[in-house]
Amino acid sequence: EPEVTQTPSHQVTQMGQEVILRCVPISNHLYFYWYRQILGQKVEFLVSFYNNEISEKSEIFDDQFSVERPDGSNFTLKIRSTKLEDSAMYFCASIRTGIKGYTFGSGTRLTVV
Amino acid sequence: DAKTTQPNSMESNEEEPVHLPCNHSTISGTDYIHWYRQLPSQGPEYVIHGLTSNVNNRMASLAIAEDRKSSTLILHRATLRDAAVYYCIRLAGGTSYGKLTFGQGTILTVHP
Numbered sequence: 260e261p262e263v264t265q266t267p268s269h270q271v272t273q274m275g276q277e278v279i280l281r282c283v284p285i286s287n288h289l290y291f292y293w294y295r296q297i298l299g300q301k302v303e304f305l306v307s308f309y310n311n312e313i314s315e316k317s318e319i320f321d322d323q324f325s326v327e328r329p330d331g332s333n334f335t336l337k338i339r340s341t342k343l344e345d346s347a348m349y350f351c352a353s354i355r356t357g358i359k360g361y362t363f364g365s366g367t368r369l370t371v372v
Numbered sequence: 373d374a375k376t377t378q379p380n381s382m383e384s385n386e387e388e389p390v391h392l393p394c395n396h397s398t399i400s401g402t403d404y405i406h407w408y409r410q411l412p413s414q415g416p417e418y419v420i421h422g423l424t425s426n427v428n429n430r431m432a433s434l435a436i437a438e439d440r441k442s443s444t445l446i447l448h449r450a451t452l453r454d455a456a457v458y459y460c461i462r463l464a465g466g467t468s469y470g471k472l473t474f475g476q477g478t479i480l481t482v483h484p
Contacts, residue, residue: 348415361472363415
């Protein structure tokens with residue numbers, strides 16, 4: 260079954276550094292998402308992306324965050340200047356139509372030290 | 373606000389059926405009911421979704437009340453691998469595919 264692939268699986272970065280989390284959605288999917296989950300807390304929506312632009316973003320997704328689909332296959336989340344509170348699991352998801360549900364990747368664990 | 377209510381936890385024995393309830397009393401006529409589960413240290417996984425009729429797939433069955441104010445996810449024979457957090461989520465219908473709003477979900481424990 261097709262999968263959403265995320266890399267790296269774990270990233271450690273120093274506070275203030277920029278990080279880029281990468282995702283390869285399923286090839287014929289059209290809608291793309293980033294979610295995060297702080298340890299022990301709920302999964303939270305960050306941003307949705309369709310037709311090469313952001314369609315919705317949450318309050319969490321401030322100016323420090325950006326998303327890009329640079330080459331038609333990758334979908335990236337950039338955090339410009341990481342903070343300790345950005346430490347979380349970040350999940351990418353995609354969907355083509357409503358026939359089946361959203362497919363999530365296995366996540367990137369970001370640790371900011 | 374996830375707008376659904378689920379029990380915090382449930383327990384089951386292996387190979388027995390499990391009925392996971394969800395209350396969504398303020399659901400609108402076009403909202404779909406989605407179920408996802410999250411195994412330890414993994415991303416959420418789609419289980420099933422429906423609008424009005426009961427639905428079956430290889431993973432589970434979804435029973436939707438006639439008034440659509442509640443639904444039940446049915447795992448016909450629980451296995452140890454079904455131990456996970458199960459999320460019941462309302463999702464607006466239509467042609468756009470909006471965000472999923474996760475609540476705390478139901479932690480399902482399966483005993484051997």
